[in-house]
Amino acid sequence: MTTDKTINLEINGRFFQGREGMTILDVARREGIPITTLCHHDALEPVGSCRLCMVEITHPDWGGWKGLVTACLYPIEEGLKVTTDNEEIRRVKRTILDLLLARCPESEVIQKLAAEYGVTTTSYIKNEVETTCILCGLCVRVCEAKGCRAISAAGRGIGKAIAIPFKQPPPDCIGCASCAHICPTGTIKYQDTGNVRKIWGHSFEMAKCTICGRPVMPEKQLAFEADKSGLDPDYLRICPVCSQQKTVETIRSSFGISPVESGDSVCDAGVTPVAHR
Amino acid sequence: MACSFRHAGSGLLGISRIKTFMFGEGKNQVLTCFQCDEAACVKVCPVTALRRNESTGAIEVDENRCIGCGLCSIACPFGHMSHDANGGIAVKCDLCGGDPACAAFCPSKTLEYK
Numbered sequence: 131m132t133t134d135k136t137i138n139l140e141i142n143g144r145f146f147q148g149r150e151g152m153t154i155l156d157v158a159r160r161e162g163i164p165i166t167t168l169c170h171h172d173a174l175e176p177v178g179s180c181r182l183c184m185v186e187i188t189h190p191d192w193g194g195w196k197g198l199v200t201a202c203l204y205p206i207e208e209g210l211k212v213t214t215d216n217e218e219i220r221r222v223k224r225t226i227l228d229l230l231l232a233r234c235p236e237s238e239v240i241q242k243l244a245a246e247y248g249v250t251t252t253s254y255i256k257n258e259v260e261t262t263c264i265l266c267g268l269c270v271r272v273c274e275a276k277g278c279r280a281i282s283a284a285g286r287g288i289g290k291a292i293a294i295p296f297k298q299p300p301p302d303c304i305g306c307a308s309c310a311h312i313c314p315t316g317t318i319k320y321q322d323t324g325n326v327r328k329i330w331g332h333s334f335e336m337a338k339c340t341i342c343g344r345p346v347m348p349e350k351q352l353a354f355e356a357d358k359s360g361l362d363p364d365y366l367r368i369c370p371v372c373s374q375q376k377t378v379e380t381i382r383s384s385f386g387i388s389p390v391e392s393g394d395s396v397c398d399a400g401v402t403p404v405a406h407r
Numbered sequence: 408m409a410c411s412f413r414h415a416g417s418g419l420l421g422i423s424r425i426k427t428f429m430f431g432e433g434k435n436q437v438l439t440c441f442q443c444d445e446a447a448c449v450k451v452c453p454v455t456a457l458r459r460n461e462s463t464g465a466i467e468v469d470e471n472r473c474i475g476c477g478l479c480s481i482a483c484p485f486g487h488m489s490h491d492a493n494g495g496i497a498v499k500c501d502l503c504g505g506d507p508a509c510a511a512f513c514p515s516k517t518l519e520y521k
Contacts (some may be wrong), residue, residue: 159471172471173454272474275454309473311495346481355478359451366481374438374486378428381436 139210152214155183165201165214165241168224168314169266170367174275176202179266181226182234182243186213198222224249232263237262239315261319271308278302281309281330298332305348339369358362409512413503424489424500425509437518439509440487440500442466448479448488448499456497465502473497 132151134270139146143153148157153176158165169180178200181320187204188196188211198219201212213219232254234240240262244250265283269292273280280303287396294300305327310318320329327334327348336345337352346352346369356363368376410423425439442465449457449466456472460467475495480488482496488499502520510520 171474172469173474272485275474276476277453306476307495308474308476308492355451355481359482361451361482366486368481370480370483370486370489372486373484374426377438377485377487378436381428381438 137206137208139190139206139208139212142214142356148206150206152206154185154187154199154204154210157206158201158212158214161349163214167202168239168243168264169268170202171268171272171312174268174271176200177267177271178203180230180264180330182223184219184226186216186219187211198341202381220247223247228252229254233257234262234264234315235316236260237264237315240264261291261317262315264315265290265292266314267292268312268314272308272312273303276304276306276308278354279305280302280304285286294330303330303332304354305332305334306351337367339372340367341372341375343367344369344371410500413508414498416469422498424498437509438485438487440466441485442500442502447482447484448497451478451479451482458493460501460504463502463505465504466499467501468497468499 132149135150135370137148137150139154141158141161144161146157146161148160155165155167155170155176165185165342167180167184168182169178170176170183177283181200181315184198185201186196187199187203188194189207189209190211191209203215224247226235227240227249229252230237230240231244231249231252235252235256267283270282275365280300281292281294283290285291288298294303305320306321307327307329310320310329318329320327321343325336325338325345327336327345334348334350336347337347338344339346346367347355352363352366356366408423411417411426414424415422425437428436428438444460446457446466449459453476454472454474456469456474457466458466458469473496475490475497477490477495477497479497480486480487480490488497490496491498507518507520510518
């Protein structure tokens with residue numbers, strides 16, 4: 131939590147102010163100073179698992195001591211001097227990317243990022259298990275933020291993986307697919323076919339819009355969201371396009387124009403959905 | 408079209424955040440977010456990615472906070488929220504930070520921003 135107390139610090143020789151409780155990354159991002167991250171998301175608690183946001187810090191009172199810390203976790207303090215890019219930082223990042231490339235040689239995201247730091251091939255033994263998961267844990271944290279806690283990291287060392295309990299479709303998964311949207315390397319996949327969403331071994335039946343019949347969200351998610359928000363489940367059963375059409379109907383009637391005949395659903399009425407998920 | 412140019416750099420009407428509806432008899436209507444005082448989208452967001460910009464009054468999506476769960480677009484009773492087809496991030500009218508492109512381009516000055 132941040133407080134109102136102002137903290138002065140220096141990043142790359144420029145002076146900035148932040149509030150107590152902010153991290154180095156918070157201030158840098160606000161000021162448009164680039165710091166590479168893979169496991170960071172503003173809405174979720176930082177854990178510092180990818181180590182790519184390494185910065186060098188020092189302080190006038192530290193007698194010349196310098197250290198490398200993760201910008202996403204380190205809280206700012208008065209007089210702190212931060213360097214976001216120098217040869218030492220680049221060397222450390224190259225090692226991290228070398229290791230990530232050994233784990234996920236096929237991941238395009240990692241390949242691209244590594245190439246930016248001059249790492250085109252790993253100097254370690256390539257992972258035999260084909261994966262693009264870097265074990266950053268964003269999916270686990272977002273699932274927790276949604277209030278489901280369906281997935282988790284399991285195992286240790288080289289056997290560690292993001293897993294579902296007992297390799298069975300997780301009973302707490304509601305099929306919201308936030309984990310898939312947030313995954314930095316696109317490892318988690320879901321598939322919407324007709325009225326079924328497939329994710330984590332589940333085949334969720336989609337709730338249909340009561341007006342146009344298009345899928346809105348999985349029935350299980352709908353029940354979950356209705357329960358959490360206290361909204362009537364039927365309120366959530368109307369797709370955004372039909373909601374907009376209802377607004378249009380209200381205006382039409384205020385103009386004295388007869389409402390469209392029943393059956394003339396939005397999807398036929400020339401309204402283009404931006405993203406009909 | 409001004410909207411999609413401003414936000415997406417292309418003139419695709421489908422991704423515009425403001426929509427036009429033709430009612431016939433020369434009665435057309437444009438619709439975009441009402442920036443509700445008690446907004447359903449803000450209430451349902453599990454990660455407070457939707458917040459009001461106090462200077463413009465608009466409810467804005469913090470793209471770095473949005474987790475793409477899609478709940479806000481379902482919760483909006485007027486259907487004014489949508490989602491980016493690629494990243495799944497919520498998309499809505501943000502009044503262009505206080506200088507709406509739609510109002511600036513409207514040739515008949517039907518759209519005004521006060």
